[in-house]
Amino acid sequence: MRDSTLETQIRLLTLQVESWKKLHDFITYALDKSKPIVSADQERQFTEIRGLLLQESEHVFTQVNLVAELSGKAMNVLQRSTSIRGVRDLSAEETRRLEADWNAVFTKIGVVQGQLKARRRELLGRNIITFSLARLFGRKAA
Amino acid sequence: METRLLILNSDPVFEDRALAMFDAMRKVETRIVRTLSEAVYILMRENFDLFVVEGEPAVAIGQATNTRQHFPSLEVMCLTRGISDPKLQEEATQQNIELVATDCSDFKLRSRLRRIVSAFERQSGTPAEGIDPCHSLVGNLNQFSAAEILQMSCMSQRSGRFTFKSSRGNSEIYLHHGMVRHAVYSSLEGEGAVAEIFRWRQGRFYFEEGIISQVQTVNRPWTHLLIDNLQKLDETIQMTSVQGKR
Numbered sequence: 001m002r003d004s005t006l007e008t009q010i011r012l013l014t015l016q017v018e019s020w021k022k023l024h025d026f027i028t029y030a031l032d033k034s035k036p037i038v039s040a041d042q043e044r045q046f047t048e049i050r051g052l053l054l055q056e057s058e059h060v061f062t063q064v065n066l067v068a069e070l071s072g073k074a075m076n077v078l079q080r081s082t083s084i085r086g087v088r089d090l091s092a093e094e095t096r097r098l099e100a101d102w103n104a105v106f107t108k109i110g111v112v113q114g115q116l117k118a119r120r121r122e123l124l125g126r127n128i129i130t131f132s133l134a135r136l137f138g139r140k141a142a
Numbered sequence: 143m144e145t146r147l148l149i150l151n152s153d154p155v156f157e158d159r160a161l162a163m164f165d166a167m168r169k170v171e172t173r174i175v176r177t178l179s180e181a182v183y184i185l186m187r188e189n190f191d192l193f194v195v196e197g198e199p200a201v202a203i204g205q206a207t208n209t210r211q212h213f214p215s216l217e218v219m220c221l222t223r224g225i226s227d228p229k230l231q232e233e234a235t236q237q238n239i240e241l242v243a244t245d246c247s248d249f250k251l252r253s254r255l256r257r258i259v260s261a262f263e264r265q266s267g268t269p270a271e272g273i274d275p276c277h278s279l280v281g282n283l284n285q286f287s288a289a290e291i292l293q294m295s296c297m298s299q300r301s302g303r304f305t306f307k308s309s310r311g312n313s314e315i316y317l318h319h320g321m322v323r324h325a326v327y328s329s330l331e332g333e334g335a336v337a338e339i340f341r342w343r344q345g346r347f348y349f350e351e352g353i354i355s356q357v358q359t360v361n362r363p364w365t366h367l368l369i370d371n372l373q374k375l376d377e378t379i380q381m382t383s384v385q386g387k388r
Contacts, residue, residue: 002165004162007162007166008158010173011158014174015154015155015174022213052176055155056155059155060155061158
């Protein structure tokens with residue numbers, strides 16, 4: 001059995017995880033002082049990823065009931081990382097905070113993604129009739 | 143065996159009508175990308191049964207055509223709103239791109255997509271190796287690329303049949319006195335099939351001396367084919383350069 005809401009949640013979280021990973025690649029690049037000068041093309045790609053996250057995060061977090069927990073942290077990351085050059089110029093304390101917030105967001109969405117996938121696996125082993133009956137009787141018992 | 147779809151959609155979070163329909167299908171695995179360079183990067187490394195491009199008609203058909211140039215055997219489908227421009231329709235037909243209009247009811251769209259995807263369900267499995275000790279040359283494409291082994295065989299004026307076996311299917315290239323005479327892969331024949339085999343990086347190959355094809359589908363000298371295909375491969379790799387920079 002497939003649950004369309006669950007499938008949508010997994011798809012949205014997979015896309016979010018990808019975008020946060022890409023953002024992290026750029027942040028890592030920015031913080032590595034040995035890397036050569038930042039190109040305009042890299043800045044453009046960074047802005048693109050940032051734009052996608054600004055647009056989509058709130059919506060995705062709402063869909064998976066994480067908006068209260070993650071919205072603030074996600075916004076902190078996105079607001080602090082204005083550009084690759086901007087990240088490179090952050091103070092040590094600001095960098096630490098940026099990394100801590102990124103990690104909090106990434107860890108939480110990773111965990112929830114795993115839980116949803118486990119739920120999907122569980123549902124695949126069931127059929128719609130047994131599932132509906134179990135839900136019906138479960139509710140009555142409660 | 144699941145049907146694998148690679149979906150190019152620049153806004154998969156908010157424009158997800160078709161994505162939700164693919165999600166609901168059984169035995170379908172989807173991978174979503176937002177840019178063409180990402181799609182090409184993945185297509186060079188993984189096999190997909192169908193490449194779906196979703197978006198505005200002109201953009202989507204342009205992207206699908208571009209992909210077709212680099213992956214001649216790939217099944218490509220465009221999901222767009224109604225196409226009024228006959229030029230675009232003609233372009234899609236020429237490039238063997240299936241057009242699916244999304245401005246219809248959910249029921250209609252879902253059944254159309256299901257029909258298309260279910261056509262791939264029967265195709266499955268890795269072909270049997272079928273390698274015989276009498277084959278004069280046997281090897282692995284991880285170690286020698288198709289370009290290398292063909293170059294070697296053409297230089298030594300060989301006549302016979304090369305068989306390539308990979309998860310993408312089987313293909314054959316016939317040589318005649320060091321010239322490529324005929325090539326076939328799935329429904330592709332001639333130079334298109336040679337171009338496809340050039341991209342393979344995984345699989346096995348063997349050569350059977352003396353098997354000559356009666357059919358001739360390749361008319362250009364080997365050196366021209368080699369240069370053209372290597373150039374094309376370079377262009378494909380260039381398309382993914384955005385990925386590489388990350």
